[in-house]
Amino acid sequence: MILLGCMLLAGFAACKGGGEQKQRVAVVISTLNNPWFVVLGQTAVARCEELGYEATLFDSQNNPSKEAEHFDNILASGYKAILFNPTDADGSAVNAKAAARQGIPVFCMDREINVPGACVTQILSDNYSGCITLGEYFVEVMGKEGRYVEILGLVGDNNTWARSRGFHSVVDCFEGLKMIAQQNADFDQNKAMEVMESMMQAHQDIDAVFCGNDAMAMGAYQAVLAAGKAGKTRYSVSTVPTTV
Numbered sequence: 623m624i625l626l627g628c629m630l631l632a633g634f635a636a637c638k639g640g641g642e643q644k645q646r647v648a649v650v651i652s653t654l655n656n657p658w659f660v661v662l663g664q665t666a667v668a669r670c671e672e673l674g675y676e677a678t679l680f681d682s683q684n685n686p687s688k689e690a691e692h693f694d695n696i697l698a699s700g701y702k703a704i705l706f707n708p709t710d711a712d713g714s715a716v717n718a719k720a721a722a723r724q725g726i727p728v729f730c731m732d733r734e735i736n737v738p739g740a741c742v743t744q745i746l747s748d749n750y751s752g753c754i755t756l757g758e759y760f761v762e763v764m765g766k767e768g769r770y771v772e773i774l775g776l777v778g779d780n781n782t783w784a785r786s787r788g789f790h791s792v793v794d795c796f797e798g799l800k801m802i803a804q805q806n807a808d809f810d811q812n813k814a815m816e817v818m819e820s821m822m823q824a825h826q827d828i829d830a831v832f833c834g835n836d837a838m839a840m841g842a843y844q845a846v847l848a849a850g851k852a853g854k855t856r857y858s859v860s861t862v863p864t865t866v
Contacts, residue, residue, distance in 0.1 A: 757792030767798030
């Protein structure tokens with residue numbers, strides 16, 4: 623993902639003459655409160671620097687308003703390109719379009735925006751297919767029956783719904799599997815722990831938990847463990863570790 627985005631930047635780097643001041647690239651990440659996005663951001667910065675750019679990492683803290691502030695700063699500060707991991711598939715399009723109007727190319731990484739043409743390219747994972755596989759595993763582990771809850775990620779991120787749809791495309795075919803609660807926790811470990819605590823208070827007969835990423839899975843497990851139910855509640859995570 624990062625390699626492909628930076629290959630496109632390499633075309634710009636090849637055109638620069640020796641001795642010139644380094645051009646700057648902005649790396650805007652949805653949140654650095656998640657190990658995967660820390661790796662994504664730091665690796666993108668390192669690769670840009672290998673290509674001869676000066677790279678700056680921006681943390682949007684999963685906050686669209688913070689993201690908009692970053693873009694205002696970037697567009698006023700002479701950056702030549704933006705590697706972008708957006709906070710919201712619809713709302714973040716405004717920022718990408720603003721950059722495009724100023725001739726600053728935007729490359730989306732891991733998360734997409736829903737407006738065609740706002741970005742030069744969008745490099746994404748196939749979350750839907752991945753969660754079909756997870757759904758099949760879930761059915762096997764559950765023995766085709768049981769009551770489960772689902773913890774979703776950010777409601778404005780397409781990955782959230784691609785994972786959920788992929789999972790349900792399999793699991794919903796089995797009448798013995800019943801989802802008794804569904805709530806979002808924004809891909810955040812601490813929020814997922816709080817959500818799971820609330821779910822266990824509302825439902826005493828949870829057999830399994832399906833989470834939208836590994837950070838939320840860890841938070842849910844902390845809640846299950848603290849409640850003394852770790853040996854009674856089965857557990858499944860909707861994505862490969864270190865992705866969101």
